[in-house]
Amino acid sequence: MMQVYMLYGAPTSGKGTICKLFEDKHIVSMGHLLRQHQLTDGANMVSSEIVNKLLVREIQSRQGVPFVILDGYPRTTDQIDFIKSCPNIELTRFIHLTCRDETVLYRTSLREVCLCGASYMPVLKPSKVAGICDLCGQQLFRRNDDELKHVEQRLKIYHAQTPQIISAFKNIYLPIDMDDNDCFKRACRILAASDKNFEFLKNKEIIRM
Template identity: 30%
Template structure:
């Protein structure tokens, strides 16, 4: 089973990715993780990331290509964080074709704009590593960490205006990708408004049926 996971920020992709790779014993190919690894070993990428520039699609596709040469991916993989744009999807397809690798499903976990904003902007974190949500996982005392009594803060990335910008970028860049996969017949729509285990049940049912 080779699959791709897409969806807006706040859809809970990270949680689902972990559950999928654990349950089905496939390899988690996270481009975020690959970047962090490459940063340590590859000077070119390290420089790009440090300068705040976007890593070119070709570079990312090559990174994935190299990763696909390892034996462990033969048991299947889940691609997470890539592709995000139509061009990336096309580049990825070309590369996979040369390696004779097929994608079996593209799971699209969708939540609408307002829900995504609520989910992300409600997050609060403590410097001890604990995390909360003002609506879903509230601390016992407002603004204080249950574990260490430290002050809870809202990450910059989680502030409402920043979240809205991130979602706007997502809408512009990623929506065309959804249409693309719909045409190929690979798209599996998953309702991200359901809770984590219900969302996972849907994905599981689909993979088992395959």
């Protein structure tokens, strides 16, 4: 039985950075899957039927992997019902990275990303050389959907869907406050204590976060 963790949070709450702490085989990113299939508008906009199909195919392709972390799924009631009805998986925990709207607005106003998927933020998580990716040396750039009007829209959607998602998973709900600059250290501590699959995070050396 594959264990499934769901990772949820507002833009810049740290989902991507948390995912990078795990080997790729453990991460199922809905945003990534949608982009692979040229469906770029996110899980809120694409029909749940398509999103659910992509998810099942992806989970089946991870046969033998003891656990996966779902990033960006589920978002809608259709998707919630679907994941709850999936056979051969155990929904283990719903991890909610929380932070205030002001923090999201501040961080998205500063965030720079790389084509390789890395993302950087002055103060919280700067690149070693300004404007250059630490991992691959490419030029960093601003994401179009990090512009204010898009962020406000993303926050609106996030707040609209959050109550029903929390209530659907309240028995496995694990909130983690990601509002300050120590948030990644704290998140690793809380995750390590919460589950044996996450125990390795206790000793994880998190540099420059």
